[in-house]
Amino acid sequence: xxxxxxxxxxxxxxxxxxxxxxxxxxxxxxxxxxxxxxxxxxxxxxxxxxxxxxxxxxxxxxxxxxxxxxxxxxxxxxxxxxxxxxxxxxxxxxxxxxxxxxxxxxxxxxxxxxxx
Amino acid sequence: xxxxxxxxxxxxxxxxxxxxxxxxxxxxxxxxxxxxxxxxxxxxxxxxxxxxxxxxxxxxxxxxxxxxxxxxxxxxxxxxxxxxxxxxxxxxxxxxxxxxxxxxxxxxxxxx
Numbered sequence: 001x002x003x004x005x006x007x008x009x010x011x012x013x014x015x016x017x018x019x020x021x022x023x024x025x026x027x028x029x030x031x032x033x034x035x036x037x038x039x040x041x042x043x044x045x046x047x048x049x050x051x052x053x054x055x056x057x058x059x060x061x062x063x064x065x066x067x068x069x070x071x072x073x074x075x076x077x078x079x080x081x082x083x084x085x086x087x088x089x090x091x092x093x094x095x096x097x098x099x100x101x102x103x104x105x106x107x108x109x110x111x112x113x114x115x116x
Numbered sequence: 117x118x119x120x121x122x123x124x125x126x127x128x129x130x131x132x133x134x135x136x137x138x139x140x141x142x143x144x145x146x147x148x149x150x151x152x153x154x155x156x157x158x159x160x161x162x163x164x165x166x167x168x169x170x171x172x173x174x175x176x177x178x179x180x181x182x183x184x185x186x187x188x189x190x191x192x193x194x195x196x197x198x199x200x201x202x203x204x205x206x207x208x209x210x211x212x213x214x215x216x217x218x219x220x221x222x223x224x225x226x227x228x
Contacts, residue, residue, distance in 0.1 A: 006158070032214045043204065043218045044159075093158050097214035103147050105216060107159040 003027055004096050006108035013084055014116055021079045021111045023094030029074035031098025034105060035067070038091045050077050084115045120207060120219040127225045134195045136222045138188040138205035145207035148181060149216070150190045153202045162190070162203075192224075200226045 003026040013019050023033060032051050036044040048064075050056040050071035058064045066088075068080040077096075081088050091112050095105040120140045128134045140148070146167050151159040165172045165179045165188075172179045178191040188205055202221045209215035 004158075034215070043221050046215070049213070049215060091156075095159075103208040103214050104149070104161065104164060105214060106161065107151070109158040110156070112156070 002104075002106040004030075004094065004106045004108040006094055006111050008111060009109060010112045010114075012114045012116065015085050016083055018080055018082045019084055019113060021081075021092055021094075021113075023077045023079070023096070023108050025075045025096040025106070028096070029098070030077075030096035031074070032096070033071055033077040034095045034097070035069060035077075035079050036093045036095070038093060038110075044093060047079075081113065084113070086115045089113055089115045120205060120217050122203075122205060122219040122222045124220065125223050125225070127227060128195050129227050130195060130197055132195055134192040134199070134224055134226075136190045136192075136203050136205075136224065138190075138219050140186050140188065140205070140207045140217070140219075142207055142209070142217065143183065143186060145209070145217075147208045148179075148188050149206040149208075150177075150179065151204045151206065153204065153221075155201075159204065195224075195226050197226045197228055200224055 005024045007022045035047045038044050047062045048056045048058045050069050052071050052074050056069035071077040093110040095107045097105045122138050147164050149164040150162045152162050153159050163174050176193045180189045202223050204221045205219040206216040
């Protein structure tokens with residue numbers, strides 16, 4: 001149980017285009033979903049926290065207009081990187097939490113974004 | 117401050133035990149976690165410990181928690197080459213937010 005999927009697993013796009021990444025909790029309802037960014041050989045950097053049906057809470061320094069987050073249902077959150085540039089190239093990981101009685105986050109497999 | 121520290125690298129021989137250490141600063145954390153990340157993959161939950169426990173054992177994994185020193189460790193018995201990965205500790209932020217504070221990660225390399 002507690003499986004989280006991400007799609008796509010890998011995407012290459014041209015500079016200036018927008019890319020949407022989906023995060024789904026497959027077998028539980030996720031009250032809260034998180035979006036992280038991970039640079040090579042570094043830890044995870046929290047970008048934003050999203051709760052179903054409400055606006056995402058962004059961490060300091062993360063541009064909300066650049067990284068659009070939608071959490072339309074208890075099983076789906078999306079991250080859209082708008083007008084992507086090479087510096088947005090990274091590994092993006094989502095997680096889902098809210099399984100009753102625990103603070104545990106369950107992570108997706110990640111999405112490798114490369115912007116040319 | 118909210119800093120979770122780990123040593124960056126650990127190398128062990130196959131069959132030996134590995135001990136990965138973590139120090140944290142937020143004594144109000146309810147849960148502390150260990151995750152494993154293999155190359156190009158997401159994080160796999162290995163185990164977690166509730167803050168009122170001192171020890172938790174799960175097959176080859178043993179977690180020790182010293183709340184006084186804010187020290188958490190993960191011991192892997194009979195380490196195998198498949199255990200080679202990056203290991204992250206994480207502490208839960210104030211209850212209800214589900215946010216984590218991640219450690220810097222320890223890269224474990226198991227030598228055959």
